[in-house]
Amino acid sequence: MSSDGREKLSSGAHCPIPISEYPTVTLAHGGGGRMTQMLIERFFLRSFDNPQLELLHDGAIVDVETLRLAFSTDSFVISPLFFPGGDIGSLAIHGTINDLARCGAKPLALSAGFILEEGFEMAKLWRITQSMRAAAQQVGVPVITGDTKVVDRGKGDGVFINTTGIGLVAEGVSISPRAARPGDVVLVNGSIGEHGIAVMSVREGLEFETALESDSAPLHDLVSEVIRAVGGELRVLRDPTRGGLASALNEIAAQAGVGIRLDETSIPVKDEVRGACEILGLDPLYVANEGKCLLIVARSAAERALETMRAHPHGREAAVIGQIVDEHPGKVFLRSRIGGTRVVDMLSGEQLPRIC
Amino acid sequence: MSSDGREKLSSGAHCPIPISEYPTVTLAHGGGGRMTQMLIERFFLRSFDNPQLELLHDGAIVDVETLRLAFSTDSFVISPLFFPGGDIGSLAIHGTINDLARCGAKPLALSAGFILEEGFEMAKLWRITQSMRAAAQQVGVPVITGDTKVVDRGKGDGVFINTTGIGLVAEGVSISPRAARPGDVVLVNGSIGEHGIAVMSVREGLEFETALESDSAPLHDLVSEVIRAVGGELRVLRDPTRGGLASALNEIAAQAGVGIRLDETSIPVKDEVRGACEILGLDPLYVANEGKCLLIVARSAAERALETMRAHPHGREAAVIGQIVDEHPGKVFLRSRIGGTRVVDMLSGEQLPRIC
Numbered sequence: 128m129s130s131d132g133r134e135k136l137s138s139g140a141h142c143p144i145p146i147s148e149y150p151t152v153t154l155a156h157g158g159g160g161r162m163t164q165m166l167i168e169r170f171f172l173r174s175f176d177n178p179q180l181e182l183l184h185d186g187a188i189v190d191v192e193t194l195r196l197a198f199s200t201d202s203f204v205i206s207p208l209f210f211p212g213g214d215i216g217s218l219a220i221h222g223t224i225n226d227l228a229r230c231g232a233k234p235l236a237l238s239a240g241f242i243l244e245e246g247f248e249m250a251k252l253w254r255i256t257q258s259m260r261a262a263a264q265q266v267g268v269p270v271i272t273g274d275t276k277v278v279d280r281g282k283g284d285g286v287f288i289n290t291t292g293i294g295l296v297a298e299g300v301s302i303s304p305r306a307a308r309p310g311d312v313v314l315v316n317g318s319i320g321e322h323g324i325a326v327m328s329v330r331e332g333l334e335f336e337t338a339l340e341s342d343s344a345p346l347h348d349l350v351s352e353v354i355r356a357v358g359g360e361l362r363v364l365r366d367p368t369r370g371g372l373a374s375a376l377n378e379i380a381a382q383a384g385v386g387i388r389l390d391e392t393s394i395p396v397k398d399e400v401r402g403a404c405e406i407l408g409l410d411p412l413y414v415a416n417e418g419k420c421l422l423i424v425a426r427s428a429a430e431r432a433l434e435t436m437r438a439h440p441h442g443r444e445a446a447v448i449g450q451i452v453d454e455h456p457g458k459v460f461l462r463s464r465i466g467g468t469r470v471v472d473m474l475s476g477e478q479l480p481r482i483c
Numbered sequence: 484m485s486s487d488g489r490e491k492l493s494s495g496a497h498c499p500i501p502i503s504e505y506p507t508v509t510l511a512h513g514g515g516g517r518m519t520q521m522l523i524e525r526f527f528l529r530s531f532d533n534p535q536l537e538l539l540h541d542g543a544i545v546d547v548e549t550l551r552l553a554f555s556t557d558s559f560v561i562s563p564l565f566f567p568g569g570d571i572g573s574l575a576i577h578g579t580i581n582d583l584a585r586c587g588a589k590p591l592a593l594s595a596g597f598i599l600e601e602g603f604e605m606a607k608l609w610r611i612t613q614s615m616r617a618a619a620q621q622v623g624v625p626v627i628t629g630d631t632k633v634v635d636r637g638k639g640d641g642v643f644i645n646t647t648g649i650g651l652v653a654e655g656v657s658i659s660p661r662a663a664r665p666g667d668v669v670l671v672n673g674s675i676g677e678h679g680i681a682v683m684s685v686r687e688g689l690e691f692e693t694a695l696e697s698d699s700a701p702l703h704d705l706v707s708e709v710i711r712a713v714g715g716e717l718r719v720l721r722d723p724t725r726g727g728l729a730s731a732l733n734e735i736a737a738q739a740g741v742g743i744r745l746d747e748t749s750i751p752v753k754d755e756v757r758g759a760c761e762i763l764g765l766d767p768l769y770v771a772n773e774g775k776c777l778l779i780v781a782r783s784a785a786e787r788a789l790e791t792m793r794a795h796p797h798g799r800e801a802a803v804i805g806q807i808v809d810e811h812p813g814k815v816f817l818r819s820r821i822g823g824t825r826v827v828d829m830l831s832g833e834q835l836p837r838i839c
Contacts, residue, residue, distance in 0.1 A: 142605065142606055142609040143609075144605055144609070146605055146606055149605055150604065150605055150606075151601075151602045151603060151604055151605060152599045152600065152601060152602065152603040152604075152605065152608065152633055153601060153602075153633070154601050154633050154635060155633075156599065156631070156633050157599065157631060157632045157633025157634075158633075163631060166631060167629075167631060170608065170609060170612050171595075171612065171629055171631070174612045174613060174615065174616040175595070175615070175616060175619065175625065175626035175627075175629070177625040177626075177627060179592075179625070179627040179628070180625070180626065180627050180628065180629070185628070185630075186628055187592070187594075187627035187628040189591060189592045189627060189649070191547075191550060191552070191591060191649075191651060192549075192550060192651075193548075193549075194547060194548060194550060196547070196552075196649070198592060198594060198627060198628055198649060199594070199628055200594035200595070200596045200628055200629065200630050200645065200647055201596065201630050202596040202597070202598050202630050202632050202645060203632075204598060204632045204634050206638075235545060235547060236535075236543070236545045236554060238543075238554060238555070238556035238647050239527075239531070239556070240556045240557065240558040240645045240647070241558070242558050242560060242598070242643055243508045243512065243513065244508065245507075245508060245509060245510050246507045246508065246509075247507060247508040248506065248507055248508075249498065249500055249502055249505055249506060249507060249508065250498055250502055250506075252508065252526065253498040253499075253500070253526060256526050256527065256530045257530060259530065259531070260530040260531060263531065269531065269533040269535070269536070270531040270533075270536065271531075271533060271535040271536050271543035271545060271554060272535070272536065272541070272542055272543040272554055272555055272556055273523075273527055273531070273536070273556065274541070274556050274557050274558050274645075275512070275513060275519060275522060275523060275527070276513045276558045276559075276560045276643075276837075276839075277508055277509070277510050277511075277512050277513025277514075277836070278513075278560050278640060278643075278837060279510060279836065279837070281637065282562075282639065282640040283638065283639060283640070284634060284638035284639070287598055287632075287634075287643070289556065289558060289596045289630075289645035289647070291556055291594050291596070291645070291647035293545070293547075293552070293554060293649060295547060295548075480633070480635065481632075481634060481635070483632075
């Protein structure tokens with residue numbers, strides 16, 4: 128152990144996370160908040176140093192001769208495998224389609240990698256496979272290559288699925304988390320927190336008066352409509368998945384070096400979600416979504432973006448929820464229902480493990 | 484349960500594997516042999532029905548406007564994580580680079596998806612990340628996008644890594660497992676079985692007089708040299724990974740509808756591998772490789788392919804090991820050291836679980 132608490136390892140390079148402080152991986156490292164960010168920045172960005180990865184876009188753009196391709200990967204470890212409104216199979220298709228969409232790309236093809244646990248029921252695997260099939264058919268994007276591994280009983284958890292996708296970025300589109308500018312407007316395509324609460328309701332055995340389902344949905348079509356409507360005035364796209372709206376906006380604020388001011392009353396949250404959050408001690412701003420997209424657009428394009436979304440089945444409840452400001456660069460703050468203002472920090476620790 | 488033993492599931496489609504016979508996933512479903520093939524054919528090919536996937540190439544070709552892209556995915560679940568000659572990190576880079584190479588593609592970019600188990604040592608994760616970094620730098624292919632998930636203790640096994648790659652297929656190249664024709668020649672770039680035996684030696688605590696290391700290596704450069712030397716006379720490329728040489732050649736024989744005759748004395752096997760196989764009760768033909776490539780080329784190009792490989796660091800011990808024949812279509816058979824002939828079947832059951 129060296130004097131600064133960072134261990135010198137046999138590979139010759141210093142481990143950039145102080146091992147005495149963080150000796151092992153914790154669930155919070157996968158929660159989408161501050162700990163996840165630390166792991167990504169200190170381990171992965173340093174190791175695989177390249178400009179695409181640094182954009183932290185949950186998807187990268189690669190130029191191949193004359194084409195601009197988007198490339199994105201996601202592993203799904205959700206528990207339980209089946210939940211109201213979907214299952215790990217449909218989620219694995221929607222998740223990667225949405226990652227490509229937020230690169231401004233038309234999805235072209237997907238891969239699927241399965242890690243199965245010995246003893247997993249074949250009937251469940253078939254149900255999941257059929258659900259992936261249906262989701263892939265619905266979005267019209269084929270799964271063209273795959274891989275299957277099996278681990279011994281007790282070394283996995285039924286099934287984990289990785290999907291990776293490639294897409295074609297339309298000409299003239301340049302969406303980047305760094306593009307947000309003061310004066311821009313923040314929109315979301317509908318009410319937040321449904322995926323996380325639907326999954327938690329199964330885990331915790333909660334029942335609602337009306338059925339609450341995950342919002343899991345493919346958003347590539349909605350995004351392409353918005354791009355058609357506002358073109359280069361669309362600055363940033365981000366899916367508020369793990370870590371919720373708060374974490375996604377904190378990442379953008381940090382990357383673009385701007386402040387983001389939210390208006391609590393304008394953020395759509397269903398009553399069931401609000402109620403469940405109260406019972407579970409959660410804040411809807413931090414709860415995962417799987418069919419929601421945050422958009423940052425130039426003020427001049429806000430009305431067009433809103434109308435376009437509201438005309439789309441996945442955007443009927445779209446809303447303007449805030450704006451980009453000069454003050455408090457790197458911070459997100461919220462004007463609350465009762466008129467006060469508070470800082471909305473990035474998720475620290477884990478709130479909802481294995482939510483996707 | 485319906486009369487043919489296939490369960491009708493809530494999704495409405497019949498499960499194509501008789502559930503009364505195979506109620507759960509077994510390790511053999513991941514072994515690379517007959518059971519893996521059954522799972523892939525009955526579940527995945529049926530569900531994601533499309534021409535690219537049907538080629539079963541462990542990689543697919545997708546046309547994007549004027550370009551031909553190769554796309555391949557692989558999840559790595561090897562145990563132990565560190566073994567003589569490599570670790571899960573270097574293996575994850577080499578494996579997907581090799582999958583792209585055997586599509587006849589120049590690798591362009593990789594994604595990396597980590598599934599970490601709560602409690603996994605941070606120092607080990609750093610070592611693995613550094614090993615991936617070194618391997619990616621060596622092949623000159625960047626990891627441009629990634630994902631990190633954490634599962635609770637006891638629901639994973641340290642770390643699983645998915646890598647997915649995209650590559651550019653050179654013009655005029657058309658490599659397909661179905662292209663093998665009677666008269667063609669089968670070559671391998673060196674001695675077989677080292678990866679599997681190196682990993683098993685750690686698991687079983689075997690010691691060898693001389694160090695036996697995994698052959699894990701990136702073969703894209705070797706393959707591109709061979710393509711340059713023999714062009715369209717290169718018919719088939721295949722990596723004999725899980726299930727070994729025997730399973731890979733059986734797949735080709737079945738897909739091309741040809742017989743494959745091997746000559747046992749010409750198949751390079753190191754003495755340490757042969758000895759360990761005797762102790763462990765294994766057949767080197769079924770042991771996994773991670774730096775070997777099977778090539779099927781037109782007879783007229785065999786000499787050129789052999790010379791090209793022998794001039795390359797990863798092909799010094801390349802050899803002609805057999806030929807494609809008319810008789811016994813779909814079968815692989817071996818003229819043994821003592822002069823007899825036997826059928827070399829596809830691996831049935833699991834031989835070496837979690838070897839990659």
